[in-house]
Amino acid sequence: MKRAALHAFLGLVALGWVLPLALAVYASLRPYAETARLGYFSPPESLTLDYYARAWTEAELPKYYLNTLIVVLPALALTLLLASFTAFAVAKLPIPGRRTLLIVFTAGNLLPPQVLITPLYSLYTLVPLPWWLSDSMSLYDSYLGLILIHVAFQFGFCVFVMANFMRTIPIEITEAALVDGAGVWRRYWRLTLPLCRPVLAALGTLQFTWMYNDFLWALVLMTSGDKLPITSALNNLRGQFFTDHNLLAAGSLLVALPTLVVFQLLHKHFVAGLTLGSAKG
Amino acid sequence: MAPNRRYSAGDRAVIAVGLGLAVALELALIWGPALASVALSGTDWDGIERPRWIGGGNYADLAAEYPPFWPAVRNNLLWLGFLALIAAPFGLLCAVLLDRRLRLSRVYQNALYLPVVLSLAVVGFIAQLVFSADYGVLNAVTGLTTDWLGDSSINLWVVMPAAGWRHTGYVMIIYLAGLKSVDPALKEAAAIDGAGEGQTFFKVVFPALRPVNVIVLVITVIEALRAFDIVYAINKGRNGLELLSVLVTENIVGEAARIGFGSAIAVILLVISTGFIVVYLSQIFREDR
Numbered sequence: 001m002k003r004a005a006l007h008a009f010l011g012l013v014a015l016g017w018v019l020p021l022a023l024a025v026y027a028s029l030r031p032y033a034e035t036a037r038l039g040y041f042s043p044p045e046s047l048t049l050d051y052y053a054r055a056w057t058e059a060e061l062p063k064y065y066l067n068t069l070i071v072v073l074p075a076l077a078l079t080l081l082l083a084s085f086t087a088f089a090v091a092k093l094p095i096p097g098r099r100t101l102l103i104v105f106t107a108g109n110l111l112p113p114q115v116l117i118t119p120l121y122s123l124y125t126l127v128p129l130p131w132w133l134s135d136s137m138s139l140y141d142s143y144l145g146l147i148l149i150h151v152a153f154q155f156g157f158c159v160f161v162m163a164n165f166m167r168t169i170p171i172e173i174t175e176a177a178l179v180d181g182a183g184v185w186r187r188y189w190r191l192t193l194p195l196c197r198p199v200l201a202a203l204g205t206l207q208f209t210w211m212y213n214d215f216l217w218a219l220v221l222m223t224s225g226d227k228l229p230i231t232s233a234l235n236n237l238r239g240q241f242f243t244d245h246n247l248l249a250a251g252s253l254l255v256a257l258p259t260l261v262v263f264q265l266l267h268k269h270f271v272a273g274l275t276l277g278s279a280k281g
Numbered sequence: 282m283a284p285n286r287r288y289s290a291g292d293r294a295v296i297a298v299g300l301g302l303a304v305a306l307e308l309a310l311i312w313g314p315a316l317a318s319v320a321l322s323g324t325d326w327d328g329i330e331r332p333r334w335i336g337g338g339n340y341a342d343l344a345a346e347y348p349p350f351w352p353a354v355r356n357n358l359l360w361l362g363f364l365a366l367i368a369a370p371f372g373l374l375c376a377v378l379l380d381r382r383l384r385l386s387r388v389y390q391n392a393l394y395l396p397v398v399l400s401l402a403v404v405g406f407i408a409q410l411v412f413s414a415d416y417g418v419l420n421a422v423t424g425l426t427t428d429w430l431g432d433s434s435i436n437l438w439v440v441m442p443a444a445g446w447r448h449t450g451y452v453m454i455i456y457l458a459g460l461k462s463v464d465p466a467l468k469e470a471a472a473i474d475g476a477g478e479g480q481t482f483f484k485v486v487f488p489a490l491r492p493v494n495v496i497v498l499v500i501t502v503i504e505a506l507r508a509f510d511i512v513y514a515i516n517k518g519r520n521g522l523e524l525l526s527v528l529v530t531e532n533i534v535g536e537a538a539r540i541g542f543g544s545a546i547a548v549i550l551l552v553i554s555t556g557f558i559v560v561y562l563s564q565i566f567r568e569d570r
Contacts, residue, residue: 007385010378014392020446021395023418024407040410041421082306085299093296103562105303108311110499110558112506114529115551118544119317120310121533122328152310155303160565184292213400215510220534231400235514245410252406256399263398267391270398274451275458 028052028250035246051250059247061254064230070143071229072211075150079207080200082151083158088188090159091166102163109156117220120149124221141223149221150211158203161276165199166192198269199276205266206273209259230255315551322544328533332541339545350546353523356437360444360524361505368445369501372452377482379453380460390457394450401447405514408443433521440522444511448504452497459493460486492564499561506554525550 027040029047038045055061086105090098124140134142169192177187193200218232225233234255263270288296322339326332343350375393379386396404411418412429420426429439463486471481487494509526512518518527525546532543 003383006378006383010375010383010385010389013375014389017392017446017450018395020407020411021399023410027410035416039416039418039421041418082299082303086303089296089300095296095300099566101300101304103566104312105307106565107558107562108307110503110554110561111311111315112503112526112547112550112554114507114509114526115318115547115554116311116314117529118321118533118540118547119314122540123309123314148306149310152306155307156311159303183289183295185295188295209398213398213402215400215402215513216530219513220530231402234402234406245413245416248406249410252403256403259398259400260395263395271394271454271458274397274454 024249024253027246028253030246032244032246051247052254055247055251055254059233059251061230061233061251063226064228064233065258067143067227067233068212068229068231071146071150072208075147075154075211076204076207078147078151079154079158080204083155083203084162084193084196084200085188086155087159087162087166088192091163092187092192093184102159105156106160107156109153109160113153113216117216121220136224140221141227143227145221146217146229149217150214153217154207154210158207161203161273162196162199165196165276169195198272201266202269202273202276205262205269208262209270212259318544318547318551321541322548324541326541328538328540335541339542342542343545343549347542349523349528352521353525353528356523357505357508357525359437360441360508361502363441363445364448364501364505365498368448369452369497371445372449373456373497375449376453376456376460377486379457390453393453396447397450397454399447401444401508401510402514404443404447405440405511408440408511408515412439430515431520436515436521440512440515444504444508448501451500455497455500456490456493459490463489495560495564499557499564502557503554506550 023040026044027035028051029049030044031046031048031050034045035042086101089095090102095101121140124145125138127139129136129138129142129144131137133144136142139145139148173191173195177191182191212229213231214229215231215235218229219235222228222232234251321332323334323336324332325335325338375389379390383389399407409417409430414420414426414428414431417429419429427435430436467485467489468481471485476484507526508524509518509530512522512524512527513530516522518524518531529543529546529550532539532546
C-alpha cells in the first residue's frame with residue numbers, strides 16, 4: 001500500500017517534469033494556424049515536421065551548430081588539458097603554495113560571470129588580433145575570445161575535481177617512475193592521465209553541456225549575429241518570428257537535441273561529473 | 282618518504298609553461314577583471330573618455346535614483362528564497378524517496394534530471410508555450426485569460442518555478458550521491474532504538490548530510506545570483522523580471538554604456554557571493570589542512 005503511494009507520487013512528479021518538454025514537442029508538430037485557432041491544449045487535426053525543416057533552413061541552424069562546434073571543441077580540449085596538468089602539478093608535485101593556488105582556481109569558477117563581463121568586454125575590444133584569427137581584428141567578436149573565456153571560467157572547477165581524483169591514485173605508481181628517472185611530463189602524460197579516464201569522461205560530458213548551453217558570454221562578447229553559437233542564436237529566431245511559437249518550439253528542441261542525446265548516451269558520466277564536483281576535497 | 286625535490290631543467294620548463302599558462306589565463310580573464318570591476322565601480326567611465334574617480338557616487342545613485350535597482354534586489358532575493366526553500370527541499374525529498382530500492386527508480390530519476398541538461402534559455406522558451414496569454418496551456422486548461430508573463434505583478438512567480446524545474450533535478454542528483462555515502466549502520470541503529478522513518482531522517486540522516494547541505498546551499502545561492510538566461514530569453518529582463526545580473530549587462534552593452542555604474546552593480550553581486558564562496562571553500566577544503 002505504502003509502495004503504491006510512493007509510486008503514484010513519484011510517477012506524478014516524473015510526469016509533471018517531462019510534460020513541458022512533451023508539450024514543446026507536441027507544439028512543434030502542429031501548424032501555427034491550427035494552434036492559433038484552438039490553443040496548444042487541444043487534440044491535433046494535422047501533424048507536420050514542417051517547422052523542423054523551416055528552423056533548419058530558414059533560421060540557418062546548421063551554421064550556428066557549426067559555430068558552437070568551433071567554440072566548444074577547442075575550448076573543451078584546452079580546458080581538460082590545462083586543468084589536468086595543473087591538477088597533476090597541484091596534487092602530485094611538491095610545489096610551494098599549491099594549496100593556495102588550488103583555492104584561488106576553485107574560487108574563480110564560483111564568481112558570478114556578471115562580475116567579470118564589464119572589464120572583460122573592455123579588455124576584449126582592446127586586444128588586437130590578426131585578420132586570419134578574427135575578421136573583427138580584435139578579441140571582441142571573435143571565436144578565440146569565446147574559447148578563452150570558456151577555458152578560463154571552467155578551468156577552476158576541472159582542476160578541483162581532477163586534483164581530488166589524482167590524490168586517490170597511489171603514490172607508488174609515480175614513485176616507481178621517479179626511480180626510473182621519468183620526467184614530469186612523462187609522469188603526467190604517460191602515467192597519470194591514462195588513469196584519469198573516468199574523471200576525464202565525466203568532466204568532458206559535463207563541460208560539453210555547460211559550454212554548449214552558454215548564453216551570456218556570447219551575448220556580451222560577440223556582436224556579429226552570424227558568428228553566434230546556437231544557444232544564443234536561438235534568441236534571434238525569436239526576434240525574427242516573434243509570433244510563431246511553434247517554430248520557436250521546433251527551434252528550441254533542435255537546439256536542445258545534442259545535449260539530450262549526450263545526456264542519454266553518457267548519462268552515467270554526466271551524473272558522475274556533477275557529484276564529483278560536490279564531493280569533499 | 283619525501284618526494285625528490287630536485288627537478289631537471291626540462292622538468293622545470295614543463296612546470297613553468299603549464300602552470301604559467303594556467304595562472305596567466307586565470308589572472309587575465311578572471312581575477313583581473315573581477316578586481317577591475319571593483320576599481321571601475323568608483324569611476325564614471327563610459328568606455329570612451331578618461332574615467333573620472335567619483336568614489337561612492339555610483340552606489341549612492343544606485344540606491345537613490347535608479348528605479349530598477351530595488352525591484353531587482355527584491356527579485357533576486359525572492360529567486361533565492363524560492364530555490365532554497367521550495368526547489369532544493371523538493372529535490373531532497375525526491376532523492377530520499379528514490380534512495381530506497383524501488384522498481385522504475387531509474388525512470389523517475391531520468392525524468393527529474395532531464396531539465397538539468399537544457400539551457401536556461403531553452404527553458405525560457407518552453408515557459409512561453411505554457412504561460413502565453415493567448416495560446417498557452419495553462420490558460421487553456423484553467424479557462425483564465427491571465428497574461429502570466431506580461432503582467433509585471435505575477436510574471437516572476439511563474440518564471441521562478443520554471444527555473445526551479447531545473448534546479449530540483451540538480452539538487453536531487455547531489456543528494457542521491459550524498460545519501461549513498463551515509464553509513465547504513467546509522468539508520469539501522471536508529472531503527473533498533475525505535476525511531477520512525479521521519480525521526481530517523483531528521484535526527485540521523487539529515488545531520489549526517491551536513492557537508493552536502495552546505496554544498497547545495499552554496500550552489501543554490503550562486504544559481505540565484507547568476508540567474509539571467511531565462512528572464513533574458515523571456516523579455517530581456519524587464520517589466521517585472523528585473524534581476525541584478527540583467528542590470529549589469531544592460532549598463533555595459535549598447536550605445537549608452539555606463540561602465541562605472543554597471544560595475545557598481547556587479548560589485549554588489551561580488552560582495553554577496555564572496556561570503557558564500559568562503560563558506561563553500563572552507564567546507565570542501567576542510568579535511569586536508
